[in-house]
Amino acid sequence: MRDHVVSVPGGKSEGFLCAVCGKLISRRDHMRRHMQNVHVGVRARYRCPVCFKVFAETKFAAHIEKQHPKHASDFGNLEQFRIDRE
Numbered sequence: 001m002r003d004h005v006v007s008v009p010g011g012k013s014e015g016f017l018c019a020v021c022g023k024l025i026s027r028r029d030h031m032r033r034h035m036q037n038v039h040v041g042v043r044a045r046y047r048c049p050v051c052f053k054v055f056a057e058t059k060f061a062a063h064i065e066k067q068h069p070k071h072a073s074d075f076g077n078l079e080q081f082r083i084d085r086e
C-alpha cells in the first residue's frame with residue numbers, strides 16, 4: 001500500500017493521510033501502528049449513541065443518516081463510536 005503524503009493547508013507540518021479514516025498522522029511509523037491497531041485484522045464495529053445498536057463499519061454511517069439525521073452533524077467523526085470488542 002502506498003502512503004499518501006500530504007501538506008496541511010496553512011500548517012507547516014506534513015504527514016500521512018490515512019486512506020481508510022482520513023486521519024492525518026505525522027510519522028510513518030505512527031501510521032504503520034495506526035493501520036495495525038485501527039484498520040488491520042479487526043472488523044470495526046460501531047455502537048450507535050442514540051439507539052445503542054451495533055453496526056458494521058459499512059452500515060453505521062448510513063444508519064446515522066437515515067435514522068438520526070438530526071444528530072448527524074453533532075457527531076462529527078464517527079470513529080469515536082467505534083467499539084473493538086463487546
Ligand SMILES: [Zn+2]
Pocket residue numbers: 018019020021022023034035038039
Ligand atoms: Zn485510519
Ligand SMILES: [Zn+2]
Pocket residue numbers: 048049050051052053063067068
Ligand atoms: Zn441508531
